[in-house]
Amino acid sequence: MTPGEISLQCPIPAGSPSHITMAHGSGGRFSADLLRHVFLPAFYNPVLAALEDQATVEFGASRMAFSTDAFVVNPLFFPGGDIGKLAICGTVNDLAVGGAKPLYISAAFIIEEGLPISDLQRIAGSMQLACKDAGVILVAGDTKVVDRGKGDKLFIATSGIGRVPDGLVLSIAAARPGDRVVVSGTIGDHGIAIMSVREGIQFETELESDCASLAGLTEDMLRACPSIRCMRDPTRGGVASALNELAGASKSGIKIREESIPVRDEVRSACEILGLDPLYVANEGKLIAVVPKEDTENLLTAMRQHSLGKNAAVIGEIVHEHPGIVTMKSVAGGERVVTMLAGEQLPRIC
Amino acid sequence: MTPGEISLQCPIPAGSPSHITMAHGSGGRFSADLLRHVFLPAFYNPVLAALEDQATVEFGASRMAFSTDAFVVNPLFFPGGDIGKLAICGTVNDLAVGGAKPLYISAAFIIEEGLPISDLQRIAGSMQLACKDAGVILVAGDTKVVDRGKGDKLFIATSGIGRVPDGLVLSIAAARPGDRVVVSGTIGDHGIAIMSVREGIQFETELESDCASLAGLTEDMLRACPSIRCMRDPTRGGVASALNELAGASKSGIKIREESIPVRDEVRSACEILGLDPLYVANEGKLIAVVPKEDTENLLTAMRQHSLGKNAAVIGEIVHEHPGIVTMKSVAGGERVVTMLAGEQLPRIC
Numbered sequence: 001m002t003p004g005e006i007s008l009q010c011p012i013p014a015g016s017p018s019h020i021t022m023a024h025g026s027g028g029r030f031s032a033d034l035l036r037h038v039f040l041p042a043f044y045n046p047v048l049a050a051l052e053d054q055a056t057v058e059f060g061a062s063r064m065a066f067s068t069d070a071f072v073v074n075p076l077f078f079p080g081g082d083i084g085k086l087a088i089c090g091t092v093n094d095l096a097v098g099g100a101k102p103l104y105i106s107a108a109f110i111i112e113e114g115l116p117i118s119d120l121q122r123i124a125g126s127m128q129l130a131c132k133d134a135g136v137i138l139v140a141g142d143t144k145v146v147d148r149g150k151g152d153k154l155f156i157a158t159s160g161i162g163r164v165p166d167g168l169v170l171s172i173a174a175a176r177p178g179d180r181v182v183v184s185g186t187i188g189d190h191g192i193a194i195m196s197v198r199e200g201i202q203f204e205t206e207l208e209s210d211c212a213s214l215a216g217l218t219e220d221m222l223r224a225c226p227s228i229r230c231m232r233d234p235t236r237g238g239v240a241s242a243l244n245e246l247a248g249a250s251k252s253g254i255k256i257r258e259e260s261i262p263v264r265d266e267v268r269s270a271c272e273i274l275g276l277d278p279l280y281v282a283n284e285g286k287l288i289a290v291v292p293k294e295d296t297e298n299l300l301t302a303m304r305q306h307s308l309g310k311n312a313a314v315i316g317e318i319v320h321e322h323p324g325i326v327t328m329k330s331v332a333g334g335e336r337v338v339t340m341l342a343g344e345q346l347p348r349i350c
Numbered sequence: 351m352t353p354g355e356i357s358l359q360c361p362i363p364a365g366s367p368s369h370i371t372m373a374h375g376s377g378g379r380f381s382a383d384l385l386r387h388v389f390l391p392a393f394y395n396p397v398l399a400a401l402e403d404q405a406t407v408e409f410g411a412s413r414m415a416f417s418t419d420a421f422v423v424n425p426l427f428f429p430g431g432d433i434g435k436l437a438i439c440g441t442v443n444d445l446a447v448g449g450a451k452p453l454y455i456s457a458a459f460i461i462e463e464g465l466p467i468s469d470l471q472r473i474a475g476s477m478q479l480a481c482k483d484a485g486v487i488l489v490a491g492d493t494k495v496v497d498r499g500k501g502d503k504l505f506i507a508t509s510g511i512g513r514v515p516d517g518l519v520l521s522i523a524a525a526r527p528g529d530r531v532v533v534s535g536t537i538g539d540h541g542i543a544i545m546s547v548r549e550g551i552q553f554e555t556e557l558e559s560d561c562a563s564l565a566g567l568t569e570d571m572l573r574a575c576p577s578i579r580c581m582r583d584p585t586r587g588g589v590a591s592a593l594n595e596l597a598g599a600s601k602s603g604i605k606i607r608e609e610s611i612p613v614r615d616e617v618r619s620a621c622e623i624l625g626l627d628p629l630y631v632a633n634e635g636k637l638i639a640v641v642p643k644e645d646t647e648n649l650l651t652a653m654r655q656h657s658l659g660k661n662a663a664v665i666g667e668i669v670h671e672h673p674g675i676v677t678m679k680s681v682a683g684g685e686r687v688v689t690m691l692a693g694e695q696l697p698r699i700c
Binding site for chain 1: 375387389419453456457468481497499
């Protein structure tokens with residue numbers, strides 16, 4: 001029986017939705033279900049099954065990282081960026097957190113009839129600036145147009161190729177008890193910047209998306225601290241979902257401390273107004289790293305010298321207890337389980 | 351001034367549309383305008399400017415082909431295939447016509463809320479069979495969901511990576527006067543299969559899309575005939591648009607003979623009913639090759655031994671006269687200019 005045949009016969013588990021819902025795009029539990037029940041049975045191979053942010057494969061005598069993402073963010077333009085900048089940074093970051101040096105990018109544009117060409121020019125210009133900043137070249141592209149009402153202005157799918165240095169192996173399965181969990185800066189900025197535009201929330205100072213290329217930061221981190229176990233960029237589903245994936249893959253527990261997690265005051269206030277938890281809000285220029293305890297200070301020093309890592313902080317550690325489960329000690333002192341995002345929280349955030 | 355800045359300042363030429371129209375997705379003249387006025391000024395680099403079906407770049411000590419395509423075909427399922435098979439074959443073929451051996455594929459899914467998950471399973475199964483057939487592995491993916499009415503069931507963007515054999519250089523700029531133009535089989539099958547579903551046209555025998563991976567055929571062709579100048583797969587915009595791109599890039603003229611072009615009777619009849627010219631109708635499992643005159647028979651023999659090349663035929667030649675222009679001698683004896691597709695002919699054909 002071929003994998004293709006398996007997929008045709010794989011039943012949708014009882015109680016699961018039979019049709020796609022917005023929650024399937026959340027980056028949380030429903031997205032994971034879709035992967036487990038549809039895509040993995042169809043395409044099963046060890047590279048895909050590793051569930052890293054990027055595929056690492058052999059190419060000639062070298063190792064290559066390869067990644068893809070579709071971007072459907074609404075609105076197209078938001079404080080701190082636009083769909084084009086997001087599409088470049090998002091794919092660059094998936095390569096960078098795998099330890100790869102990003103080199104080449106492709107972009108496929110799905111445009112709704114009626115989009116002003118000047119918007120497309122502005123977005124293409126912004127993509128090129130993001131490419132320059134990340135040190136990548138956009139070498140391949142495609143454009144399709146769909147009828148009015150059959151798309152939503154513009155969707156962009158980018159793919160990226162990077163080179164993985166010889167000998168470097170990062171894996172979310174590699175985290176070990178005792179390791180420290182580090183975050184590169186304040187969390188939730190991207191999601192709240194988008195939601196504030198959608199919901200019309202005003203801040204005293206404009207809150208911007210953190211959308212940025214992490215390739216320079218990851219290069220500095222790996223140079224200073226080659227013992228890093230893995231890195232992950234907590235986009236859709238936020239830090240909570242990324243940590244749950246990490247706990248699952250490494251079969252370890254993770255304990256984090258709420259008071260250690262950097263959150264901007266504006267983000268905290270907006271989360272209270274909107275009924276959101278910053279742990280589940282998307283980031284587009286932040287990363288989580290797992291590092292052996294003894295190398296933590298060394299890593300933090302290197303991160304804080306980079307403009308994108310100046311608020312880097314240890315937020316928790318990998319533990320023997322409760323394998324696969326993430327817990328958080330709250331500011332008030334209690335400890336609670338931090339589950340993966342369930343349902344839809346912030347649709348079309350990236 | 352950076353390329354990014356240039357793009358922001360590049361005015362839309364007077365008389366051009368200021369908003370995206372369906373014609374911008376046709377693969378014809380309007381698509382070329384969009385490339386020239388928006389994407390090339392923004393992203394200018396020699397690889398992109400070569401306007402091949404795939405980018406060829408250095409990777410370590412090897413040469414890599416990289417390509418991307420978005421698929422928005424309507425309907426999702428059609429005789430001979432579905433959007434999933436199309437997405438794999440389309441990207442594989444862009445690599446194959448560059449002489450590359452396709453290796454890895456990524457797929458990004460943009461799903462409209464409400465799509466039956468069973469449709470997604472069927473499409474994923476069909477993609478996996480197409481991957482197996484083409485000898486590629488799908489190693490990276492992404493899924494996004496958009497609200498009902500903001501998409502159209504499913505769009506898929508695929509990217510592909512292939513290895514270009516050492517020493518092989520194919521280029522649409524390499525065609526020289528005297529060279530022959532070969533097509534691998536009957537033209538227009540894909541476009542007419544899609545249109546027949548949309549328009550409810552019945553044939554005595556079901557007309558199927560030619561959607562297929564050309565990787566095996568191109569491998570056989572290059573083994574038998576290493577002197578091939580270039581290959582191209584005539585998808586959107588059809589054979590006419592592909593030949594015009596070839597004439598433009600090689601600064602040569604092309605003369606084709608209508609009577610030599612293989613067209614199925616059903617396709618010819620449907621084209622008459624629908625008011626279409628088969629030269630502009632999309633193909634998804636055909637290629638055009640340019641080959642030195644003296645190697646033509648050798649190439650045809652190799653092609654005809656492959657199931658996807660058994661109707662291969664010489665359809666014309668490269669000439670000194672009228673550089674950049676394609677002409678056709680009709681069955682009736684007259685000669686006319688074959689221009690690039692202008693306006694929209696068959697929207698959302700791939």
